[in-house]
Amino acid sequence: MKGKKLATIAMTSLLVGSALSGCSSGNEKAGSGKESTNNNGKVEVTLAGWGGNPTEQKLLQQTLDEFEKTHPNIKVKYEVISDQYMDVIKTRLVGGEGPDVFYLDAFEAPALIETGVLEPLNSYVTNDFDINDFEKPLLDAFKGKDGKIYGFPKGYSTLALFYNKKMLDEAGVEVPQTWDELREAAKKLTKGKDVYGFGVMPELARLYYLAESKGGKVVTDNKASFADSKVVEALQPIVDMHLKDRSTAEPKEVGASSGSEMFGQGKAAMVIEGNWAIPFLDETFPNLEYGTAEVPTLDGKKATMAYTVAYVMNKDAKNKEAAWELLSFLTGKEGMKIWTSKGLELPSRKSVAAELGFDKDPLRAPIVAGASYATVWQNGTNLPIIMNNFNNQFVSAFLGDRSLKEALKEAQETANKEIKGNE
Amino acid sequence: MRKKAWREAGAAYALLSPTLFVLLLFIIGPILFIVFLSFHKVQLLGATSFEFVGIDNFKRMGGDLRAKIALWNTIKYVIIVVPCQTVLALILAATLNAGLKGQKWFRIIYFLPTLTSSAVLTLIFMWMYNQNGLINHVLAAIGLPTYNWLGDPKVALSAIMAMNIWSTAPYFMVIYLAALQDIPDSLYEAAELDGANALQKFWYVTVPYLRPVTSFVVIMGLIGTFQLFDQSYIFSAGSGGPDNSTLTIVLLIYQYAFKTLGTMGYAAALAFILALIILMATWLQRKFSKEESLY
Numbered sequence: 001m002k003g004k005k006l007a008t009i010a011m012t013s014l015l016v017g018s019a020l021s022g023c024s025s026g027n028e029k030a031g032s033g034k035e036s037t038n039n040n041g042k043v044e045v046t047l048a049g050w051g052g053n054p055t056e057q058k059l060l061q062q063t064l065d066e067f068e069k070t071h072p073n074i075k076v077k078y079e080v081i082s083d084q085y086m087d088v089i090k091t092r093l094v095g096g097e098g099p100d101v102f103y104l105d106a107f108e109a110p111a112l113i114e115t116g117v118l119e120p121l122n123s124y125v126t127n128d129f130d131i132n133d134f135e136k137p138l139l140d141a142f143k144g145k146d147g148k149i150y151g152f153p154k155g156y157s158t159l160a161l162f163y164n165k166k167m168l169d170e171a172g173v174e175v176p177q178t179w180d181e182l183r184e185a186a187k188k189l190t191k192g193k194d195v196y197g198f199g200v201m202p203e204l205a206r207l208y209y210l211a212e213s214k215g216g217k218v219v220t221d222n223k224a225s226f227a228d229s230k231v232v233e234a235l236q237p238i239v240d241m242h243l244k245d246r247s248t249a250e251p252k253e254v255g256a257s258s259g260s261e262m263f264g265q266g267k268a269a270m271v272i273e274g275n276w277a278i279p280f281l282d283e284t285f286p287n288l289e290y291g292t293a294e295v296p297t298l299d300g301k302k303a304t305m306a307y308t309v310a311y312v313m314n315k316d317a318k319n320k321e322a323a324w325e326l327l328s329f330l331t332g333k334e335g336m337k338i339w340t341s342k343g344l345e346l347p348s349r350k351s352v353a354a355e356l357g358f359d360k361d362p363l364r365a366p367i368v369a370g371a372s373y374a375t376v377w378q379n380g381t382n383l384p385i386i387m388n389n390f391n392n393q394f395v396s397a398f399l400g401d402r403s404l405k406e407a408l409k410e411a412q413e414t415a416n417k418e419i420k421g422n423e
Numbered sequence: 424m425r426k427k428a429w430r431e432a433g434a435a436y437a438l439l440s441p442t443l444f445v446l447l448l449f450i451i452g453p454i455l456f457i458v459f460l461s462f463h464k465v466q467l468l469g470a471t472s473f474e475f476v477g478i479d480n481f482k483r484m485g486g487d488l489r490a491k492i493a494l495w496n497t498i499k500y501v502i503i504v505v506p507c508q509t510v511l512a513l514i515l516a517a518t519l520n521a522g523l524k525g526q527k528w529f530r531i532i533y534f535l536p537t538l539t540s541s542a543v544l545t546l547i548f549m550w551m552y553n554q555n556g557l558i559n560h561v562l563a564a565i566g567l568p569t570y571n572w573l574g575d576p577k578v579a580l581s582a583i584m585a586m587n588i589w590s591t592a593p594y595f596m597v598i599y600l601a602a603l604q605d606i607p608d609s610l611y612e613a614a615e616l617d618g619a620n621a622l623q624k625f626w627y628v629t630v631p632y633l634r635p636v637t638s639f640v641v642i643m644g645l646i647g648t649f650q651l652f653d654q655s656y657i658f659s660a661g662s663g664g665p666d667n668s669t670l671t672i673v674l675l676i677y678q679y680a681f682k683t684l685g686t687m688g689y690a691a692a693l694a695f696i697l698a699l700i701i702l703m704a705t706w707l708q709r710k711f712s713k714e715e716s717l718y
Contacts, residue, residue, distance in 0.1 A: 413488070
């Protein structure tokens with residue numbers, strides 16, 4: 001009996017002990033993360049981004065190495081958030097554990113700026129930084145309602161038409177200049193279920209410019225308005241190409257995970273992708289012979305999308321001066337030159353763009369040309385909700401379960417109800 | 424005497440205190456906090472604010488189409504998965520208990536899916552469900568139609584159902600196996616004397632004897648299936664698509680809590696309602712099975 005009692009006490013103390021030691025080690029960890037200086041008297045700045053592909057990570061590491069060489073008193077702690085980036089960033093900001101400097105997509109920017117968790121950067125800017133060097137539409141994407149700048153774009157991407165040279169030659173098809181030509185070409189290039197003429201991502205981020213091409217608006221007054229008959233009319237051809245012509249497929253239907261993969265595997269003769277596809281295709285499918293052209297025109301008008309990502313600073317950054325040093329290097333002429341040297345992203349600074357000369361590269365010229373007329377993927381604080389509802393229900397029309405008009409009408413109602421509930 | 428009783432109680436509480444502390448901090452505390460949150464409009468990012476809004480969050484559910492879809496998807500999922508996995512678990516357990524050769528090995532092999540993390544399982548299944556994946560190849564080989572499992576709203580939820588039945592049935596199988604060992608042989612002997620065949624023995628001896636265990640299995644199954652999240656989250660990359668077909672209540676709660684800014688209160692209200700639904704489903708199950716067991 002006595003022995004049993006002793007054993008119980010021993011077990012309990014063991015459990016309590018381990019629980020306590022668990023706590024204390026947890027505290028230590030949190031403590032060391034909070035400290036901004038380490039033993040060598042160096043200042044530590046945390047930087048977070050999504051990883052991207054290995055080429056992208058190598059380039060960023062190269063840029064950071066250069067920064068640490070020129071700024072010996074600052075140490076950069078780079079953290080990769082590989083999945084659900086915005087969810088993680090938001091949760092960490094709420095918990096007061098946000099990184100000092102991080103990536104922010106233009107599309108998410110208005111909502112995050114509005115919450116007031118970002119540091120306005122105007123007061124840090126010096127003449128050397130040369131703010132007028134940035135492409136204006138890209139810089140404007142990170143301006144708050146108060147007119148202050150909350151982030152500097154690290155680069156941008158636009159969409160262009162990628163075509164498989166061999167397939168076009170075999171079918172005797174010219175590179176399409178208009179959407180009507182593209183539709184005809186897609187029909188000729190399709191070979192049953194093995195090769196589709198055109199690969200499309202049924203997502204708002206990729207179709208936004210097309211949706212607005214007939215004069216309708218996807219977003220009006222920060223609310224969804226994509227059930228507009230003009231938007232439906234503009235998007236109907238995509239659905240028809242899938243259901244009637246059977247010349248178009250989404251990557252999932254052929255077992256690919258992205259448009260560029262579908263294109264690389266030879267399951268689509270044409271896709272509309274961004275400059276990120278070029279290094280991907282060169283590495284994964286080195287034998288593929290392909291060309292690029294500007295996105296086909298609709299009713300004689302040119303249109304494409306531009307996507308941009310900025311570096312922003314956390315308002316609660318421990319050492320804002322050091323954080324600005326890093327941010328201004330990464331978006332400065334020197335840092336941007338290293339970062340954009342491989343053309344993963346195009347330089348958002350005019351001077352860097354001129355120096356790197358991507359407009360003379362035959363594959364990238366159409367992508368650079370798109371920048372002058374592209375629509376920036378951003379529209380108010382509610383675009384994430386609007387996009388989610390659009391993507392969810394557009395698919396049902398794309399697959400032929402109901403008419404496009406019906407699907408978009410319901411998606412718009414759902415989105416606006418959600419927006420109203422949030423107010 | 425009284426002093427002794429006090430001392431004993433004191434010692435008991437002292438020994439209980441670590442557990443009580445952990446329970447209060449990590450279980451009871453969050454439950455109360457959720458109730459608090461569900462009556463407030465909560466803004467966590469930037470200037471943190473809690474604004475009392477009464478039952479607005481609950482009223483909002485009435486007009487929320489996505490909440491209705493999520494509830495319907497979840498109920499469909501529960502109604503199909505719980506009976507299937509229970510029956511499958513029972514059949515698996517009965518065959519393993521029949522004294523086959525090498526049944527220990529089968530037991531281990533059957534149990535493997537349960538040991539694998541659900542996220543890894545989902546990723547593996549997404550490979551197999553791929554348009555050019557294993558499952559479509561097998562279907563085509565035996566002359567059945569193939570499906571776009573991941574992209575077609577009509578089959579996406581069924582794909583998740585099949586996967587989950589396959590992976591959770593073995594877990595309940597082990598529980599059934601343990602219970603099967605407990606059935607006294609004398610019952611079977613008596614049945615044999617009465618001239619019962621194998622099927623009759625199973626139906627009239629095994630199944631009734633396992634009733635308390637079945638009750639436990641169904642309740643655990645109900646709770647587990649109502650909380651479906653990770654599989655549909657990975658399947659749809661967090662969106663609940665295609666066409667909201669894999670949107671479940673917990674996924675919706677996640678979206679409102681972490682994706683949209685400032686809807687933590689509504690998410691809490693949804694979580695509260697989900698808890699009530701599970702409680703009610705469990706209560707109904709108990710009432711129908713009329714088994715006052717120790718579970």
